[in-house]
Amino acid sequence: DAKTTQPNSMESNEEEPVHLPCNHSTISGTDYIHWYRQLPSQGPEYVIHGLTSNVNNRMASLAIAEDRKSSTLILHRATLRDAAVYYCILRDEWNRDDKIIFGKGTRLHILP
Amino acid sequence: DAMVIQNPRYQVTQFGKPVTLSCSQTLNHNVMYWYQQKSSQAPKLLFHYYDKDFNNEADTPDNFQSRRPNTSFCFLDIRSPGLGDAAMYLCATSRDPGDSNQPQHFGDGTRLSIL
Numbered sequence: 648d649a650k651t652t653q654p655n656s657m658e659s660n661e662e663e664p665v666h667l668p669c670n671h672s673t674i675s676g677t678d679y680i681h682w683y684r685q686l687p688s689q690g691p692e693y694v695i696h697g698l699t700s701n702v703n704n705r706m707a708s709l710a711i712a713e714d715r716k717s718s719t720l721i722l723h724r725a726t727l728r729d730a731a732v733y734y735c736i737l738r739d740e741w742n743r744d745d746k747i748i749f750g751k752g753t754r755l756h757i758l759p
Numbered sequence: 760d761a762m763v764i765q766n767p768r769y770q771v772t773q774f775g776k777p778v779t780l781s782c783s784q785t786l787n788h789n790v791m792y793w794y795q796q797k798s799s800q801a802p803k804l805l806f807h808y809y810d811k812d813f814n815n816e817a818d819t820p821d822n823f824q825s826r827r828p829n830t831s832f833c834f835l836d837i838r839s840p841g842l843g844d845a846a847m848y849l850c851a852t853s854r855d856p857g858d859s860n861q862p863q864h865f866g867d868g869t870r871l872s873i874l
Contacts, residue, residue, distance in 0.1 A: 679860065690763075690849050690865030691802065734801065740860075746792075747863055749801035 651735045656754040659725050667720040667753055669735030674715050677740040681747075682709065682720045684731040691734065691749075694720065698740075730757045762786070765850050765866035772840055773874050780835040780869045782850030791833040792863065793825060794849040802849055808833060837871075845873045 652670040659665040671680065681696040695702055695709045697718075702709040708721040722729055734752040763784045772778040782791065790809050794802035806815045808827040822844070824836040837844055847870050851863040 681862070683862075688867070690851070690867050691863075692865065693862035696860070696862070746804055746807070748804070751801055 651737060651750050653733075653735050653750065653753045655751065656756065658756045658758060660758050661727060662724055665722040665725045665729070665755065667722075667733050667735075667755065668717065669719070670717045671735070671737055672716045674737060675739065678737040679740060680709065680711060680715075680718050681736045681738055682707070683734045683736065683747075683749075684729075685734070685752075686728075686731045694733070696738075725755075725757050727757050727759060730755055763850055763852055763864050763866035765848075765869050767869060768867065769870050769872070771872045771874060774842065775839050778837050778840055778871065780837075780848050780850075780871070782833045782835070782866060783831050784833075784850075784852045784864075785831070786852055786854075786864060787830060788852035788854050788864070789830075790853045790855065791827060792851040792853070793823075793833070793835050794851065796847040796849055796868070798846075805835075840871070840873050842873050845871055847871075 679696050679698050682694040683691040684694050685691040695704050695707050697709045697711055701711060710719045710721060732752040732754050734749050736747055765782050790807055792807040793805045795805055796802040804816050805819045805823055806825055822838050827833045835848055847868040849865055849868045851865045853863045854861045
């Protein structure tokens with residue numbers, strides 16, 4: 648499976664935007680980029696996903712580099728509730744046995 | 760709201776005493792997954808069911824078994840828990856295996872302690 652690389656941890660101030668980077672230099676043409684996050688004492692939750700174009704939803708935005716070798720999850724206005732581990736995951740559109748393989752993720756700390 | 764429910768949230772068992780964790784879903788999804796998450800680590804897939812078809816990960820110990828009596832319920836059985844099996848166990852569902860456009864929906868997990 649193609650792998651992703653994320654910083655171990657990041658800090659941000661409350662009410663400011665947060666940009667969480669992910670590198671996936673070996674991404675294939677059929678890999679979707681997914682983001683999940685895991686709040687303390689909870690299961691992971693889906694945040695957003697995309698293939699080539701930038702994506703927006705109520706939780707976040709996903710900016711995908713033109714060569715698709717990197718992407719950035721953007722939280723437009725961080726709150727304390729956004730403190731979590733954020734996982735960037737590649738999923739192959741054509742692999743029927745495709746599974747979510749979690750990497751180590753980025754632990755996001757929000758400073759009040 | 761439709762969701763994935765895991766009971767109990769916390770489970771304590773004794774070394775070597777069989778234990779069963781349960782998961783139910785109201786999403787009517789075809790696929791149910793079990794993950795193990797040890798402290799400060801990422802979730803690790805143990806196995807999954809696609810309808811009644813069981814799919815075991817190659818490195819899942821034989822000590823771990825699963826049952827899915829119907830669409831809504833799935834159980835994780837640990838036959839002889841060891842100290843190394845203390846972890847959070849997460850259940851997840853998805854509508855279709857391998858459909859990378861479909862997210863997985865996770866429960867909040869059962870934290871298993873071994874005495």
